[in-house]
Amino acid sequence: MTTDPTFGFEAATIHELAPADLVQEDRVAGRIYTDPDIFELEMANIFEKTWIWVAHESELPRAGSFKSTYVGRTPVIVTRDRKGNIHTLVNRCRHRGASLCEQRSGQANGFTCPYHAWSYGLDGQLRGIPYPEGYEGVMDKSQMSLKKLRTESYAGLIFATLDDDIEPLEDFLGDVRPWADRFLKQGGGYPIKVIGTHRFKFHGNWKIQLENTTDGYHFPIVHRSWMASVDAETADMLAFMTDPESTVQDLGNGHSVMHMVPEHMDLDADDGTEPLQPRFAPLVAELEAAGADEATIRRLVRSMHGTGSNLNLFPNVSLSSAFFRVLRPVSVDETVIEHIALGPDAPPEIAGPVIRERLRIHEHFQGPFGFGTPDDSEGWDRVQRGAQAAPEMPIMVNRGLKREVVAPEGWPTAHSTDETGMRAAYRMWKRMMSNA
Incomplete structure (x- = not known):
């Protein structure tokens, strides 16, 4: 059974249409609310490809202030370092992947992984490793900083993105x-x-x-x-x-x-x-x-x-x-x-x-x-x-x-x-x- 084609989408083809075809000028298919596969594509094509609001600058009032949040489904920590610069860091230790910060906000000198105590600065740089002799000749410490997302702000509104090649924030805001x-x-x-x-x-x-x-x-x-x-x-x-x-x-x-x-x-x-x-x-x-x-x-x-x-x-x-x-x-x-x-x-x-x-x-x-x-x-x-x-x-x-x-x-x-x-x-x- 199908609906009137002047009013809706044909039931026989609704699950075959490409996601973009499910949106028309005056209507959208209910499937875009309920299809898990479309949701996965949204995460990849939208939330990992555009500017995502992460904080207001007043939430980072001084050096060492931080806020934990998400860019899409990626957990991040937004920080203000001692020079006043704002960073968005992926909340994942470079060693074995444990989350570094479970607090919503606060004040810190840096972040230390609770699993093996790798420690990082407010800018994401790897600062210390316990028993470092095991890594001699194995790893370049300077290459193991936290992943940092491109971060820009407008009038105190802070945005971050997983896409390094995206247009400047001000162009996106227009x-x-x-x-x-x-x-x-x-x-x-x-x-x-x-x-x-x-x-x-x-x-x-x-x-x-x-x-x-x-x-x-x-x-x-x-x-x-x-x-x-x-x-x-x-x-x-x-x-x-x-x-x-x-x-x-x-x-x-x-x-x-x-x-x-x-x-x-x-x-x-x-x-x-x-x-x-x-x-x-x-x-x-x-x-x-x-x-x-x-x-x-x-x-x-x-x-x-x-x-x-x-x-x-x-x-x-x-x-x-x-x-x-x-x-x-x-x-x-x-x-x-x-x-x-x-x-x-x-x-x-x-x-x-x-x-x-x-x-x-x-x-x-x-x-x-x-x-x-x-x-x-x-x-x-x-x-x-x-x-x-x-x-x-x-x-x-x-x-x-x-x-x-x-x-x-x-x-x-x-x-x-x-x-x-x-x-x-x-x-x-x-x-x-x-x-x-």
């Missing part, structure tokens, strides 16, 4: 850069820093989450309980479903940006007429008591909810309103998500009350007991379960296709409830999987 610059203004005039992180898993394919951050259509439906839990001013701020100025734009290379609160797209563009939300009156009083001037207080309070935009960077990170959302594929139906809260890197008397309030906002929606993330996760799980059925039936990404226009900058643009951002990501997916 038109993302001005939007990233705007996102990074949410420190209220101060730099931003990571103030907290939590991780969780969902039982679904990584692309389901990639879609979610550029999906404005689901927000008032899935997040009704959150909308009912906040004050009227916050709810009105996010009532973007009928706002014609609320848009989503394809920025190229699979990246996109969705503007949910257009008046906060650039937090520096403030004419002084927008009233501060009454709920922040106690915070304003604390900042006044701390000696902050009126302009600083206004910038900090207007920044409490972030930038009002979700900036999706293909394939693994979103600069989402007020936090980083990072995804890590584990298997075809398992994905790790990391939510990273942000706050101002300001003097303690200023930063303290602001960070406390931003953490409460983060917990209220993104936290494990919040009103947002648990509802999202349920939706992601259901998509994975449903995708197992009728593999010839497509996943539709056609909303707004006929009302898409091209902005003066050349960006395909539609309403924020449309699926322009998903189509952008899948065009990149198709391009990278074309050689699979």
Whole structure:
């Protein structure tokens, strides 16, 4: 049995199509969520062939700071050495392959393998070997440093890649850069820093989450309980479903940006007429008591909810309103998500009350007991379960296709409830999987 060929993929051929043929302009085959062989190709053709976000520079504040994470399925340690240089090192001893670091983050002078005590510097250089006489004439110590990945950063956002021949990071980011610059203004005039992180898993394919951050259509439906839990001013701020100025734009290379609160797209563009939300009156009083001037207080309070935009960077990170959302594929139906809260890197008397309030906002929606993330996760799980059925039936990404226009900058643009951002990501997916 097959479906109507004008609507879906023929069941008789769905398992014979090349991966790139499973993505069309307005739909994708459910098989790309469920096929383990496609997942393996994604790891090889995407996560091992492009720039992967690994850290924010504030997570490496001083010499010896490190963070353990992954590039695709490769465990890595991101370090800052004594000269201030940042490195991404494969978390694997060169001797017998044991992992060197199991801590998520911390401070170290170097890394020593717990198996045979080979020791390495913060730059990955092999420093010491116990009982070295056994290696005389056998091994050149200078050739046994940790494998180091190409690492570049933009405005404090650190990326690494397994592909030494890839284009420069700034070329890959392209038109993302001005939007990233705007996102990074949410420190209220101060730099931003990571103030907290939590991780969780969902039982679904990584692309389901990639879609979610550029999906404005689901927000008032899935997040009704959150909308009912906040004050009227916050709810009105996010009532973007009928706002014609609320848009989503394809920025190229699979990246996109969705503007949910257009008046906060650039937090520096403030004419002084927008009233501060009454709920922040106690915070304003604390900042006044701390000696902050009126302009600083206004910038900090207007920044409490972030930038009002979700900036999706293909394939693994979103600069989402007020936090980083990072995804890590584990298997075809398992994905790790990391939510990273942000706050101002300001003097303690200023930063303290602001960070406390931003953490409460983060917990209220993104936290494990919040009103947002648990509802999202349920939706992601259901998509994975449903995708197992009728593999010839497509996943539709056609909303707004006929009302898409091209902005003066050349960006395909539609309403924020449309699926322009998903189509952008899948065009990149198709391009990278074309050689699979």
